Amino acid sequence: MNIHGLNFCVIGGGIGGLAAALALQVRGAKVTVLEQASELTEVGAGLQISANGMAVLRALGVAKGKPAFAQKSFGTVLRDYRKGRVISRVPSPAAGLTYYYHRADLLDLLHKAALRAGVELRLESRVTEVLKHPGEAEIVLESGERLRAECAIAADGGRSVIRPILNGLETPAFTHQVAWRATIPWRHSDQTPRAALTMGPRRHVVTYPLRDQNQMNIVAVEERSDWHEEGWRQEGNPDDLRARFADFGGEVGTILAQVEQVNIWALFLRPVAEKWQNGRIVLLGDAAHPTLPFMAQGACLALEDAWCLARAFELESGIVKALAAYESARKPRARKVVAAAGSNARNFHLSGPMRLAAQAALMALGPKLAQRYEWIYSYDPTV
Numbered sequence: 090m091n092i093h094g095l096n097f098c099v100i101g102g103g104i105g106g107l108a109a110a111l112a113l114q115v116r117g118a119k120v121t122v123l124e125q126a127s128e129l130t131e132v133g134a135g136l137q138i139s140a141n142g143m144a145v146l147r148a149l150g151v152a153k154g155k156p157a158f159a160q161k162s163f164g165t166v167l168r169d170y171r172k173g174r175v176i177s178r179v180p181s182p183a184a185g186l187t188y189y190y191h192r193a194d195l196l197d198l199l200h201k202a203a204l205r206a207g208v209e210l211r212l213e214s215r216v217t218e219v220l221k222h223p224g225e226a227e228i229v230l231e232s233g234e235r236l237r238a239e240c241a242i243a244a245d246g247g248r249s250v251i252r253p254i255l256n257g258l259e260t261p262a263f264t265h266q267v268a269w270r271a272t273i274p275w276r277h278s279d280q281t282p283r284a285a286l287t288m289g290p291r292r293h294v295v296t297y298p299l300r301d302q303n304q305m306n307i308v309a310v311e312e313r314s315d316w317h318e319e320g321w322r323q324e325g326n327p328d329d330l331r332a333r334f335a336d337f338g339g340e341v342g343t344i345l346a347q348v349e350q351v352n353i354w355a356l357f358l359r360p361v362a363e364k365w366q367n368g369r370i371v372l373l374g375d376a377a378h379p380t381l382p383f384m385a386q387g388a389c390l391a392l393e394d395a396w397c398l399a400r401a402f403e404l405e406s407g408i409v410k411a412l413a414a415y416e417s418a419r420k421p422r423a424r425k426v427v428a429a430a431g432s433n434a435r436n437f438h439l440s441g442p443m444r445l446a447a448q449a450a451l452m453a454l455g456p457k458l459a460q461r462y463e464w465i466y467s468y469d470p471t472v
């Protein structure tokens with residue numbers, strides 16, 4: 090169908106929302122993004138964007154040639170926690186390179202590209218409800234303002250207010266896992282930029298360099314039941330982080346010693362949504378399929394969604410058909426990737442004999458480990 094001149098309203102100016110807005114605007118739609126925040130900022134943190142996500146960024150024109158602000162990865166080192174002994178080295182996937190972005194940089198690239206294309210971004214615009222009418226959706230803002238659009242795209246994240254409109258109220262399950270994240274200045278630019286996954290009993294730490302290796306990104310996850318705050322912006326105590334990972338030696342010990350500011354949040358699990366659309370309203374990104382961060386695929390999936398949604402409008406003969414086609418195309422893959430991330434949560438935190446057996450298997454598998462997830466990275470939604 091031709092979407093030229095049709096009004097699309099995207100709820101949420103995160104990575105998924107901005108990518109969808111850009112993909113639709115360049116196809117001729119008139120897109121308005123409604124973002125609740127007063128500015129598009131991000132707490133310091135990194136994102137690994139693997140080949141499947143990079144394919145979308147390239148197709149959107151925000152990662153041409155050597156992608157700006159991105160740090161090329163040379164694979165992942167798996168380490169044991171005590172002294173940082175290397176268990177295995179996992180090379181970059183054969184499907185293509187992974188890049189490490191500072192989240193704020195990627196958001197900024199998408200934001201600027203969307204504005205250049207003509208997308209209207211409205212900040213301080215919190216949406217509370219979306220109503221379906223014949224041929225259009227009505228978007229209700231907290232301010233009382235009401236907007237009408239031919240299609241409303243809910244890219245409002247893991248705690249989406251639109252998802253319950255389609256799926257009813259769901260109670261998220263606490264995973265009994267708590268994540269810490271921080272960035273620190275880093276001055277080891279002579280080293281090959283690699284992610285490191287350091288695994289210990291009931292805990293793991295992921296580190297990788299950002300911004301020309303001038304910063305190090307840290308995500309530390311522990312099994313714990315006494316912290317239930319879900320928001321990403323809650324400040325934690327760096328000394329508490331160090332105490333909880335005090336037996337992690339080697340490079341992780343050195344890195345944690347330098348943390349001055351840290352955020353902490355509890356990881357909750359919501360299933361992949363049963364219903365993604367009802368003809369005029371559609372879910373995208375974490376709103377449709379929140380995932381635990383153990384495959385580093387949430388933003389990549391959101392980018393894939395954005396491209397596939399825009400493509401569905403090209404291929405189908407009407408909005409209702411396009412949204413149904415998008416849901417059918419995306420749901421099986423989202424379910425499979427989300428399940429893979431869930432299994433990793435268990436694999437990373439083994440203790441006792443299970444840990445030693447898993448390490449022996451990892452050593453034996455070595456470079457073949459990368460092949461295990463090739464089905465994720467080799468998918469290119471843009472071809």
Ligand SMILES: Cc1cc2nc3c(=O)[nH]c(=O)nc-3n(C[C@H](O)[C@H](O)[C@H](O)COP(=O)(O)OP(=O)(O)OC[C@H]3O[C@@H](n4cnc5c(N)ncnc54)[C@H](O)[C@@H]3O)c2cc1C
Nearest residue numbers: 101103104105125137216245246374375385386387388389
């Ligand atoms: C520790 C951690 C590490 C991660 N690492 C990776 C990684 O390496 N690679 C990867 O691919 N993914 C990673 N992810 C996942 C990734 O961050 C998310 O999957 C991704 O940000 C989802 O994008 P989104 O646009 O769907 O939602 P979000 O990024 O959550 O954006 C939603 C936006 O909607 C706005 N909003 C919410 N409600 C409303 C409302 N009612 N009205 C208006 N606006 C609203 C919010 O303010 C926000 O701007 C990680 C996640 C975590 C927690």
